[in-house]
Amino acid sequence: MTIGFAAAAANFGRDVEENLRQIGTFVEMARARGVGLLALPEACLGGYLSVLGSGRDGSHDEKPESLPPVMDVDGPEIARIARMAGEMTVVVGLCESDGAERYNSAVAVTGDGVLGVHRKVHQPLGENLHYAAGDGFASFDSPVGRLGLLICYDKAFPESARALALDDAEVIACISAWPASRTATAASLADDRWTHRFNLFDAARALENQVVWVSANQTGTFGSLRFVGHAKVVGPGGEVLATTGVDDGLAVAHLDPQAALETARRAMFHLGDRRPATYGAAIREAVDA
Known part of the structure; x- marks a missing residue:
């Protein structure tokens, strides 16, 4: 069955x-x-953290009142996004709390409610402050197939996507x-070395696990950060099927995920x-180190 996969690039x-209005659009x-699956950044x-530190650690110099709102x-x-989604599977990012801790989380919903939640495991540039x-990776069933979620820096670690693939993630x-x-x-975002890394990780993670990879990203600026965009859909052979480049927009590709995986x-x-x-x-030694 052919399914539309979409990744959004936009500033939130x-x-x-206003975020909810943008999401509705x-x-x-x-x-x-x-589209059957839409991934948003x-x-x-509620927005990301403002990186204001200038040291090598790139610390997030946030005041409590400037932190993203907890949801x-x-x-x-x-619940509003679930109503918007209806038959579509929609993935969004938010600052979540369990009552004691804040988490940088991704949530997948349809009109029937929450399908799955992922709390970001790998924390760059002082995000742990x-x-x-999060403490693990798990796939779950969805209308577009077995689905796994990752957040940003998680993709720099092959084990993250591999753990989802071994849990039968197809997407x-x-x-x-x-x-x-x-x-x-770089003068041009398209030539920036971190843009290159972002795109390289997307293709590599899709190819090495032979999954459909849907990658959303922020654009524009927030605090001292300038986001690289390049939302995309990547096939299980590592081929980029659609991309927004550095611009705002929606990267959309239609494919039969089962047939694509089998091929x-x-x-x-x-x-x-x-x-x-x-x-x-080697794994035991790394864990014990």
């Missing part, structure tokens, strides 16, 4: 009501193009607020051809 700030744009509800995955904002880390949505380099900024895995099935017994000692 602190104004939650993207949902309607996606629906008009026959990290922190599209509940069972709260009114997610304001968020607790991985990775939502980001991925910035340009702050130490060697990609017919000659070389990376997950099936693994030799886990040979990796054990």
